[in-house]
Amino acid sequence: MNNTIIRPITPADNQAIAKVIRTVLIELGVPKVGTAYEDVSLDQMYETYLPDQMEYYVVEHDGAIIGGAGIAPLDGGDKTVCELQKMYFLDQARGKGIGTSMINTCMAYAKVQGFKRCYLETMPYMNAAQKLYKKIGFTPLEAPLGDTGHYSCTVWMIKEL
Numbered sequence: 053m054n055n056t057i058i059r060p061i062t063p064a065d066n067q068a069i070a071k072v073i074r075t076v077l078i079e080l081g082v083p084k085v086g087t088a089y090e091d092v093s094l095d096q097m098y099e100t101y102l103p104d105q106m107e108y109y110v111v112e113h114d115g116a117i118i119g120g121a122g123i124a125p126l127d128g129g130d131k132t133v134c135e136l137q138k139m140y141f142l143d144q145a146r147g148k149g150i151g152t153s154m155i156n157t158c159m160a161y162a163k164v165q166g167f168k169r170c171y172l173e174t175m176p177y178m179n180a181a182q183k184l185y186k187k188i189g190f191t192p193l194e195a196p197l198g199d200t201g202h203y204s205c206t207v208w209m210i211k212e213l
Contacts, residue, residue, distance in 0.1 A: 061108040063098045068117035070094045076140040105165045118145040123158045128199030134167040173205035
């Protein structure tokens with residue numbers, strides 16, 4: 053897509069990315085409990101990703117936020133493991149290679165931060181997302197890692213960096 057950029061989040065993006073994430077979660081039928089939908093951080097994404105070893109990126113197209121994803125240390129996990137978090141895109145951004153570009157951006161940041169592996173959680177029916185993750189090198193896990201609080205997400209994957 054022309055006029056599309058991936059960039060770090062700014063305070064001015066908070067409202068737009070919260071709306072994108074909630075819109076996508078509702079569209080995909082994700083439960084509002086035990087998932088990112090109920091995370092208090094959704095309304096303060098810039099502030100949430102300010103600490104060391106954390107970064108959130110947004111996809112901007114013609115001045116509008118159409119998606120995003122973040123990297124952070126895995127809560128309650130091994131310090132060498134990061135988590136790919138809150139990766140959601142509006143329909144207009146899907147199937148155009150933006151997801152691959154976003155993951156590559158996040159993985160590059162994770163490597164610079166010294167992480168050795170990247171973990172993610174998703175829903176079992178998010179087949180397109182799982183296909184993308186596998187294509188990029190994520191492999192399935194038998195059980196969750198860390199303590200994300202997203203107990204409704206029952207597909208867990210990991211990638212060596």
